[in-house]
Amino acid sequence: MKRRWQVWVVAAVSIFVWAALTYAYFRAARQAIWDEIREHLMSVAQSVALSIDPEEHQRVYREGREDTPLYQKLTEQLQRFANALLPEVRERGPLLAQESIYTLVPSQGKTWHYVLDSSVPYDLNGDGEIDEDEDKAHLGEPCDVSEFPEMQRCYLEGKPTADKEFTEDKWGVWLSGYAPVKDKTGRVVAVVGVDFNVTTILEKEKRLRRTAWLVFAILSVFTILTALLFERIKQATDELREKAKALAQAKADWELTFDLIGVGVAVLDENFTVLQVNKALTQLLGKAEGEIIGEKCTKVLHPELSRSEVCPYERALKEGEIVSHEIQLPDGRVWLVQARSGIVDGKLRRTVHSIQDVTAERRARKLLEQTERLVTIGQMAAGVAHEINNPLNAIVGMAELLCEDLEDEGAKRMAEHICEQALRIGRITKNLLTFARPxxxxxxxxxxxxxxxxxxxxxxxxxxxxxxxxxxxxxxxxxxxxxxxxxxxxxxxxxxxxxxxxxxxxxxxxxxxxxxxxxxxxxxxxxxxxxxxxxxxxxxxxxxxxxxxxxxxxxxxxxxxxxxxxxxxxxxxxxxxxxxxxxxxxxxxxVALQPEIQSQTSAEKRKEQGGLVVKRRILVIDDEPSIAAVLKAMLSRDGHKVETVSDGAEAKRLLQERDYDVVLCDLKMPKVDGAQLFRWLKETKPSLASRFIVMTGDFLSTTTQKALQEWGVPVLHKPFRMDELRALMKRLPQ
Incomplete structure (x- = not known):
């Protein structure tokens, strides 16, 4: 018997401890949940208050009419907030009195006036019919705020508040949050109210309480089950909170990602009305987001169309095709417009337009094509310069021979003019080659x-x-x-x-x-x-x-x-x-800091050109017969013994058989060119390599640059005068 009482005592104590712990946990959890709901209501009210333009709100209140576009716009805005921020409305449907968002204009007394109300039709009286006017506050309708102290505190303190106590009426139990709407001076011009129907929540709370007392009444047998039940409740609550937080974070991440897309993107509905745009598109169009959303795509996304109510891509998009098109704007910019569609059950639901400014890319492509053409021209210019400079050199030499042979002064001046003009052509060719070849x-x-x-x-x-x-x-x-x-x-x-x-x-x-x-x-x-x-x-x-x-x-x-x-x-x-x-x-x-390179004076040139001419054996190598003939004639007049050949292979044979004092060699020749001949001469007759003179019509070629920088031999750029050749020969070693 004693043990039995001990068991009962232990059971009773256990039950009492369980009951106390259950009661304390239930009360703390209840308080935390309701505090969170109040914070949520204040946050919703604050978000709505910030979205309302105080001037537009005051204008609606002053006009006192519900049929104005501005009233409809602000009411629809509240309804969007209600649908987005109070999802319980959609989950429960219209069978219960819905949550709503409304605004009131405060006055000096306890009677304020409604302005906006987000309420939508629902069955209030249970007669099975939905009446649009049931429980919907109309513009200017008075409201006695004496029963709502937190609403008055929100107005007086200018801060968001929420009811500390529940309000009960025939439609259920309510909890409300409030937030002030302030004008530019910080004065509270309206109060936003958010009514939240907590009837269902309280009913759930009562059922939990009855369950707890039922478990308590069944004694300690169900203690573990009760603990597990509360653990499951806590776990479910945490999961709901985590899911809500994850959903909010996902929404924020999506909006951030959407704005970080470097290409302008617009989301359109089935009627090609803009629903959403990213930051890149607003910058590209030079318009605010509000100026784009709600407009037809033909008005804001197709500047190439003067007047059109139909999207140019409508037919293709309704067939599920992807559209890509470049448009040229009047200011010279080039846009790449691409469009994709989403089709559900055979009907167009959404379309996405992307716009990218490709002006720089297109210009860069044209510049690349132009550069490639210039490179080709540069390559052609080298060959053209060689082909032009060779006959020019012959013309210059023949004109100089005529000047020496002609006795008539008029004819001699004409020959000099021929020489000067040929040299001028050579200078122009040189300049063109300089610009054409990098x-x-x-x-x-x-x-x-x-x-x-x-x-x-x-x-x-x-x-x-x-x-x-x-x-x-x-x-x-x-x-x-x-x-x-x-x-x-x-x-x-x-x-x-x-x-x-x-x-x-x-x-x-x-x-x-x-x-x-x-x-x-x-x-x-x-x-x-x-x-x-x-x-x-x-x-x-x-x-x-x-x-x-x-x-x-x-x-x-x-x-x-x-x-x-x-x-x-x-x-x-x-x-x-x-x-x-x-x-x-x-x-x-x-100005250049180093001393300027002084050109030779006329006296020095005369000294260089004067004196006795040393008679030399000269080998002229050029595949142009006219140039070889002119050089032979001019050098022979100076008393030199001159032999000519047309290619490097023949020159090798003569150089092996005979000795020469000077070698004049063209760089570009068939079979063995001037570079190959110089390398062979440097190995077989190094002493003659120092008396090797290069002639070329392409002064920018790699071989010409090597002759100047690596070989260390003099270079004559065609066309050249006989005086230049004579001056070079005088500087050569004996």
Whole structure:
């Protein structure tokens, strides 16, 4: 019996302990859940309050009409919030009084007035019919707030609040949260209320309480089951919280990812109305998100269409095809528009339009194609230069022979003119080859005036054809600058081309090129009489791909390249408009620090050309018979003994049989070329290798550069005068 009582005592104590623990846990969990619900309600109310424009809200209240578009817009906005933030409405359907969001305008007394209400139709009185007006607050309807102290506290303190106690009526038990709507001055102009029907939650709470007491009544047998039950409840609550948190995080991650997409993306509904856009699209269109959402795609996504109510891709998208199309905008930009559709049960549900600005890519592609063409032209230019310079050399030599043979002064002047013009063609060919063929950057002392004369001579025909007069104001003497001559020629050529384009549009003009000597620098000024540069474009004139020329005419890189070359030479460049009209480009380059390379004086040249001519045995090797014949005739007149051959193989045979004092050899020849012959001569007759003279029509070829830098032999660039050859021969060792 005693043991029995002990068992009962133990059982009773166990039951009591269990009951106490259960009661304490239940109360703490209940308090935490309701605190979380209150926080949620305040958060929802605060989110709604922040989304409401106080000025629009006040205007709706003042107008006092529910049939205005603004009232409908704000009401629909509240309904969207209710559907998104209060998912219990969708889960339970319209059988119970729904949760709602509403706004009230406070006044001095206890009677406030409703403005907006998110309520949707539902069956309130249980008659099986849904009445739209059941429990829906209308605009201007009064509300006695004396029973809602937390609502008044929200208005007075200007902070979100929530009911501490439940409110019960015939529709159930409610819990409400409130948040203030403030104007720009911080004054509370309205209060947002969020009513949350907690009837179902309380019913669940009561059932849990009855279950707990039932387990308590069945004594300690069910203690473990009760503990397990509460553990399962706690686990389910935690899982729900984690799922809600994960869902919220997933939504935030999706929105962030959507905005991080570098391509403009728009989501459209089945009627091709924009539902959602990302940040890249708003930046591309230059419009705010609100200006795009709700519009038809033809209005905001298809600027190439002037007036159209139908999406140009509608037919293809309804058939499930992927559309990709490039459009050219009036401002010269190129957009790549792609569209994909989502079809459910044979019907179009969603479409996605993506827009990407591919202007830079298309320009880069054109520039690459242009560069490839220039490389091809450069390769062709080397062969053309060789073919032109060879006959030019023959013409120059024959003209010089005529000058020596002719006694008539008029005929002699004509022969000199032939020689000068042939040499001029050679200079033009040399300049063209310099621009057409890329080569490594090489800094040497450069005479800017010489660069100007060479480029102007090369452009003289085009400038004359476009009725453009050239005025040169060159300071003499001008200090040399340390730079790459080819790149400086490119700078001047680009500036002249821009001036030519500007003046050609108006039928001609005057191009002025001026050089000035400054303190430690040389200044180059290029001016034209065109229309000038619009002031708003001057800060961008050197930006990559920026051009004022018509679409398809310019790459937008000419002045960018000029800017890069000038700054790479330690100089600076700027553009401005002339007061009398036209544009002016100013380039400043630092003067070379090392002593300038002085050219030979006339006296030195006369000394070099004077004196007795040493008679030598000379072997001329050239596959052009006319050049070989001219050289033989000219050198024979100087008393030299000359033999000629047309290829390197024949030259090898003669060099093995005989001795020569000088070898004049063309670089490009069939069978054995000049480079092969020089290497053979260096091995078999090294003493004669120092008296080896190279002749070439392609001064930029790799072999020519080797002859100058590695072989250490003199090079004659075709076409050349006899005086140049004589001067070289005098410097050769005896």
């Amino acid at each position: 080569r490594p950057q090489e800094f040497t002392p450069v005479d800017i005036n010489e660069v100007i004369r060479e480029v102007v001579e090369m452009k003289s025909y085009q400038l004359r054809s476009n009725n453009i007069a050239v005025v040169l104001n060159l300071t003499e003497p001008l200090p040399k600058v340390l730079g790459d001559k080819t790149q400086l020629q490119q700078v001047l050529l680009n500036l002249i081309n821009n001036a030519e384009d500007a003046m050609s549009e108006q039928g001609g003009g005057t191009l002025s090129i001026t050089t000035e000597r400054g303190e430690g620098l040389v200044r180059l000024i290029v001016e034209d009489t065109g229309k000038g540069i619009p002031p708003e474009l001057l800060p961008h004139i050197f930006d990559p791909f920026f051009t004022t020329k018509p679409v398809g005419k310019g790459t937008g890189l000419g002045l960018t390249i000029v800017y890069g070359i000038v700054t790479g030479h330690g100089g600076r460049i700027w553009a401005e408009n002339r007061p009398e009209g036209g544009a002016r480009f100013v380039v400043e380059l630092p």
